[in-house]
Amino acid sequence: MIEDLKGDEAWRMFRIISEFTEGFDKLSRVECAVSIFGSARLTPDNAHYRQAEEISRRLAAEGFSIITGGGPGIMEAANKGACSVDAASAVKSIGLNISLPKEQQLNPYQNLSLEYRYFFVRKVMFVKHSMGYVCMPGGFGTLDEFFEALTLMQTMKIYPMPLVLFGTDFWQGMLDWLRSTLLPAGTISEGDFDYITLTDNIDEIVTIMVEHRNWKNEMRARAATGQDCDR
Numbered sequence: 001m002i003e004d005l006k007g008d009e010a011w012r013m014f015r016i017i018s019e020f021t022e023g024f025d026k027l028s029r030v031e032c033a034v035s036i037f038g039s040a041r042l043t044p045d046n047a048h049y050r051q052a053e054e055i056s057r058r059l060a061a062e063g064f065s066i067i068t069g070g071g072p073g074i075m076e077a078a079n080k081g082a083c084s085v086d087a088a089s090a091v092k093s094i095g096l097n098i099s100l101p102k103e104q105q106l107n108p109y110q111n112l113s114l115e116y117r118y119f120f121v122r123k124v125m126f127v128k129h130s131m132g133y134v135c136m137p138g139g140f141g142t143l144d145e146f147f148e149a150l151t152l153m154q155t156m157k158i159y160p161m162p163l164v165l166f167g168t169d170f171w172q173g174m175l176d177w178l179r180s181t182l183l184p185a186g187t188i189s190e191g192d193f194d195y196i197t198l199t200d201n202i203d204e205i206v207t208i209m210v211e212h213r214n215w216k217n218e219m220r221a222r223a224a225t226g227q228d229c230d231r
Contacts, residue, residue, distance in 0.1 A: 019121045027129045033065040038074025038136030049077045056081025060091045070095025079109035132162035137170040164197045
C-alpha cells in the first residue's frame with residue numbers, strides 16, 4: 001500500500017519528530033563516517049558491488065565508519081566491507097533503512113541499524129553524520145542523495161565535504177550534460193564542479209577522505225585554542 005503525506009497531520013508530525021530524535025540520539029557518537037550510495041539492484045557478481053566492498057573495507061581500515069541505506073546491492077557491499085575489519089575497532093557499519101514497497105530488504109552486515117519511513121528525515125541523517133560521500137553507480141535514489149548534498153554545498157547550507165562519483169564510464173555522461181546544457185544556460189557556475197570528484201581510483205578516494213578528516217581535526221584543534229580557522 002502506498003502512503004502519501006496527506007491526512008492525519010497531527011500524529012504524522014509526531015512520528016517525524018520521533019524519527020529525527022532517534023536518529024540524532026543513536027548517531028550522536030558516530031565520528032568520521034563516510035556514506036556510500038549506489039544501486040540496490042546490483043548483485044555480488046557485479047564489478048561495482050565488488051568495488052564498493054573494497055572501498056568500504058579500505059576506508060574502514062583507516063578508521064572510518066560506513067553509512068549506507070541499509071538495503072541490498074551496493075549498500076550491502078559497503079556494509080559488508082565495513083564489517084570485515086577488526087570487530088574490536090570503533091568502526092561502525094551503519095544502515096539507515098527505509099520502508100519501501102519493494103527492493104528494500106535489510107542486509108545482514110549492519111551493527112547499527114535505524115528504520116525510517118520518510119526519505120527527507122533519512123537524508124538529514126546522511127548529511128549530518130557524514131564527512132564525505134561516495135556515489136557508486138545507481139538510480140534515482142543515488143542521484144537524489146548526490147544532488148541533495150551538492151545543492152546544500154552550493155547554497156552554503158553545509159560546509160563543503162568530499163563528494164565522489166566512482167565510475168567514469170557511468171557518470172561522465174551526466175557531468176558532460178551539466179557542462180553542455182546547464183552551464184551555458186547560466187543556471188550553474190563553473191565553480192560548482194569543484195565540489196565533485198570523478199574517479200576510478202580507490203586509492204584516490206581513501207586519500208581524499210583521510211586528508212579531509214585531517215583538515216577537520218586541525219580546524220577543531222585550532223578552534224579549541226582560539227586560533228584563526230580560515231583555511
